[in-house]
Amino acid sequence: MDLTLYFFPGACSRVTMTALEATGVTYRDQLVNVRTDEQKTPGYRRVNPKGKVPALAIDGRIMTENAAILVFLDRQFPQAGLLPRSTDPVTDIAPLTDLLWCSSTLHPAMRQIRAPDKYTAGDPADVMADGMRKFAAECTLIADGVDGRWWYGDRWSIVDVYLFWLCNVAEKGGFPLSDYPAIVDHAARVRQLAPLQRALERERAGAERLALTGIQY
Amino acid sequence: MDLTLYFFPGACSRVTMTALEATGVTYRDQLVNVRTDEQKTPGYRRVNPKGKVPALAIDGRIMTENAAILVFLDRQFPQAGLLPRSTDPVTDIAPLTDLLWCSSTLHPAMRQIRAPDKYTAGDPADVMADGMRKFAAECTLIADGVDGRWWYGDRWSIVDVYLFWLCNVAEKGGFPLSDYPAIVDHAARVRQLAPLQRALERERAGAERLALTGIQY
Structure with missing residues (x-):
């Protein structure tokens, strides 16, 4: 399987990259410079018509939507334990429910904090x-x-990494995460995960190749 | 299986209800009056801590997130054909990708149109x-x-109903849907689907029980 992850350091592609690192699979990474809106260029839209990262190319076919990619990777590499399984059909749907909560509720709320100017041409303070x-x-x-x-x-899953990423970016936007000691403690544990550490290193290497500075890891 | 759908007429629970109707399963429905913020009351939060509709109770266990419920129903009632299957793993993930697109991209954008006051205490016009x-x-x-x-x-799926609902609500918020004749034509076809018709009838019956007027179907 020939895999290429389209990513930007610090974007939610960090979660996808951590998942790939957890599988141990070999993959290429391709930095898409969202600082210069490269994701919206005709060139990148030929890769991903939605004009977003992450995207995962699999033998030349493109897959989009972070949570869907995570479910795909979990199916392809079950030994990585990205998401828990259950023989009970109600319990088995829980990881998908949680991924949807991350992508459709937490992510938009976090985006209002981190990038309120993406919601209005007017005063972003209220947003x-x-x-x-x-x-x-x-x-x-x-x-x-x-x-x-x-x-x-008992065991970490990719949902832990997704939640960590969301809270971390919200905090960078000024959210008072220290009001939630349990989340701060959880974040410290997630930061120590080896697959996340490898993803961060790969993000740094990508940024250095493009001489991108000032990116917060 | 004992099923209860928590819904509000016109909300995205319409998609879930249409899915239930397509399966032919027997289920109860419970109207949650979002006009009076019933979804945020302690009583309803005991049902769904997220304070939202839809939610589906399955033998007393609660399931949330519309797209996850749709995937669950597709797994439980494959004969209904809610979502297409494929033996190819990349193709097989497509319906999940599309559901995520609906819930995490289209729904938030539509919500900015239909309920911009939910994003800011300031002037909602820019939002x-x-x-x-x-x-x-x-x-x-x-x-x-x-x-x-x-x-x-060739065949309709629950994604068609989800897309219809999103575009329909955006249009009610003033979005110029007539600029997209292909979508208008698609909407007309979706409206004729028997499971959607039955869901609309059930929404009306629920609204009448609570004497809710002025709901747009």
């Missing part, structure tokens, strides 16, 4: 304040789920 | 304008995919 309120409401659920444990209990 | 721009960009992809066909070609 950001609303994002803070929404994200705080969800953080209560996150804190309950990671209090002294991984999201699914 | 709505930004939603219009974002939704229009995605409509090009939708129009390409439903031009004289169903989203997956």
Whole structure:
């Protein structure tokens, strides 16, 4: 299987890259410079018509939507344990439910905090304040789920990395994450995961190749 | 299997209800009055801590996130053909990719159009304008995919209903859907689907029980 991940350091492609690192598979990475809106150029739209990262090329066929890619990787590389399985059909749907929560609720709320100017040509302050309120409401659920444990209990999963990434970026946008000690503790544990460390190193290498500076890892 | 769908007429629970109708399964429905913020009350949060509809109770266990519920129903009732299957793993992930696109990209953009006041305590006009721009960009992809066909070609799927619902609500918010004749034609075909018709009838019955008026079907 020939794999290429289209990514940008610090974007949610970090979660996808961590998943790839956890599988141990060989893959190429291709930095798409979202600082210069490369993701919206005709050249990149020929790769991904949606004009976003991440995207994963699999033997020349493109796959989009971070959560769908994560489910695909989990199916292809079950030994990596990216997501828990269950023979009970209700329990078995839980990881998908959680990925959807990350992508369709937490991510938009975080985006209102981190990039409120992407929601309005007017004053972004109110949009950001609303994002803070929404994200705080969800953080209560996150804190309950990671209090002294991984999201699914005993073993880390890619949902832990996704939640970490979301909270980390919200904090960079000014969200008071220290109000949630359980999440801060969880973040410290996620940072130590070897696949995430390898992804961060690969992000750095990509940024250096393009001489991109000032990216927060 | 004992099933109860928590819904509100016109909300995205319409897609879930249409899926349930397509399966032919017997289920109860429970109207949650989002007009009075019933979804945020302690009583409903005991059902669904996320405070949203739809939610599906399965033998007393709650399932959330519309797209996850749709995948669950497809797995439980494959004869309904809610989503296409494939033995090719890349093709097989496509319906999940599309559901994620609906829930994490189209739905937030539509919400900026239909309920811009949910994004800011300030002037919502700029938020709505930004939603219009974002939704229009995605409509090009939708129009390409439903031009004289169903989203997956020969047979309708629940993704067609989801796309219909998103475009329909955006139009109610003032989005110029008539700029996309292929989508208007597709909407007319979706409206004729028997499971959607039964869902609409059930929404009406629920609204009448609560004497809710002025709901647009």
